Amino acid sequence: MKFPSRLLPFVFLSLLGCQTQTATPPLATAIPLKEATRGHFLVGAAINAAQITGKDRAGVALIDTHFDTITPENDMKWQHIHPELGRYNFRVPDKFVEFGRSRGMWMVGHTLMWHSQTPDWVFKGEDGKDASREVLLARLTDHIRTVVGRYRGKVKGWDVVNEAIRDEDGLLRTEKPWYRILGEEGIFAAFAAAHEADPDAELYYNEYALENPVKRAGVLKLVQAIRARGLRIDGVGSQGHYGLDWPELSEIDDSIKDFAQAGFKVMYTELDVTVLPRPTNYFGAEISKVFAQAPELDSFRDGLPAEKQAELAKRYADCFAVFAKYPGAVTRVTLWGVTDRTSWLNNWPIRGRTDYPMLFDRQDRAKPAVAAVIEALQAAPQR
Ligand code: XIL
Numbered sequence: 001m002k003f004p005s006r007l008l009p010f011v012f013l014s015l016l017g018c019q020t021q022t023a024t025p026p027l028a029t030a031i032p033l034k035e036a037t038r039g040h041f042l043v044g045a046a047i048n049a050a051q052i053t054g055k056d057r058a059g060v061a062l063i064d065t066h067f068d069t070i071t072p073e074n075d076m077k078w079q080h081i082h083p084e085l086g087r088y089n090f091r092v093p094d095k096f097v098e099f100g101r102s103r104g105m106w107m108v109g110h111t112l113m114w115h116s117q118t119p120d121w122v123f124k125g126e127d128g129k130d131a132s133r134e135v136l137l138a139r140l141t142d143h144i145r146t147v148v149g150r151y152r153g154k155v156k157g158w159d160v161v162n163e164a165i166r167d168e169d170g171l172l173r174t175e176k177p178w179y180r181i182l183g184e185e186g187i188f189a190a191f192a193a194a195h196e197a198d199p200d201a202e203l204y205y206n207e208y209a210l211e212n213p214v215k216r217a218g219v220l221k222l223v224q225a226i227r228a229r230g231l232r233i234d235g236v237g238s239q240g241h242y243g244l245d246w247p248e249l250s251e252i253d254d255s256i257k258d259f260a261q262a263g264f265k266v267m268y269t270e271l272d273v274t275v276l277p278r279p280t281n282y283f284g285a286e287i288s289k290v291f292a293q294a295p296e297l298d299s300f301r302d303g304l305p306a307e308k309q310a311e312l313a314k315r316y317a318d319c320f321a322v323f324a325k326y327p328g329a330v331t332r333v334t335l336w337g338v339t340d341r342t343s344w345l346n347n348w349p350i351r352g353r354t355d356y357p358m359l360f361d362r363q364d365r366a367k368p369a370v371a372a373v374i375e376a377l378q379a380a381p382q383r
Pocket of ligand 1: 344
């Protein structure tokens with residue numbers, strides 16, 4: 001093939017897999033993210049079924065290049081892996097484990113005990129009312145033994161319990177059936193069963209909004225109680241669903257210090273940064289139904305303005321700088337998705353919006369945030 005010389009730079013960029021027709025210059029990364037995080041922590045992504053099965057080839061290429069740990073975004077949740085009583089569906093989870101094994105990646109299992117994405121049958125007795133304590137405990141521990149046991153030695157760490165503590169008062173979510181029926185004992189039983197099924201696996205408690213001091217104190221109490229029972233618990237997963245200006249960096253910093261001082265590893269397990277407002281009054285709405293009254297809820301349908309892009313890059317860099325501030329305290333940072341194209345935030349808490357929360361854009365290109373993160377890590381202390 002021969003190209004006129006004035007076109008050569010564009011040919012070069014398109015050979016790199018970048019698109020030439022866009023106004024913004026395509027951005028390649030100077031080095032892979034996983035190289036920049038070496039000496040700090042593992043860096044990962046939650047991956048979806050299209051990536052696990054190889055359909056999303058561009059997504060897989062980014063995962064291969066940039067990440068050294070993976071978490072299944074949905075496929076190991078109860079509703080998917082154990083949809084009916086006595087029926088497990090290991091098709092995609094098995095593929096996930098093969099995906100990670102063949103690439104030598106650190107695999108995290110997500111999640112064993114959660115009030116969300118768990119079918120109703122789990123909590124019901126034969127009479128349609130709440131299952132008895134004995135029945136629910138048996139279902140929980142059988143489920144955990146089956147799932148963790150199947151991937152013993154392969155999945156290296158498990159989010160055993162997810163989101164058990166309330167935001168308002170830091171107490172157990174007793175309004176949810178797991179805790180209404182089992183109380184804290186259910187959590188202890190979950191950790192015990194996971195350890196029994198794979199004694200070498202790391203076990204975590206995973207939670208959002210740990211920057212809220214009330215909630216953090218409740219979580220700290222819970223994880224200390226788990227440990228005081230003599231049960232294995234290695235770390236606390238801090239989800240890290242953030243916005244451009246919340247939470248404060250000092251609050252993120254405080255939460256790392258609190259858990260690290262108490263002897264827990266800290267992992268950022270679901271990091272993303274929404275650029276859109278998160279109004280609670282529109283929770284669950286479809287954007288096409290509310291856009292006319294509230295266009296500010298979806299202001300970047302046609303693209304992210306350069307100044308917002310820069311704000312996002314700075315926010316990511318600032319967060320990574322805090323994660324890297326105490327070498328050894330934060331052991332992993334996992335992003336909740338790979339590109340803006342597939343982020344769950346396009347559909348939560350409002351459906352059908354156009355959000356820009358990831359490090360890679362809708363055309364699978366690295367955003368300025370990647371370079372900013374790499375630069376922040378280069379300036380940070382290493383282990
Ligand atoms: C989300 C997934 O990303 C979505 O695809 C799904 O529809 C709902 O769950 N906290 C968690 C994750 O622990 O499992 C959630 O993942 C996001 C919030």
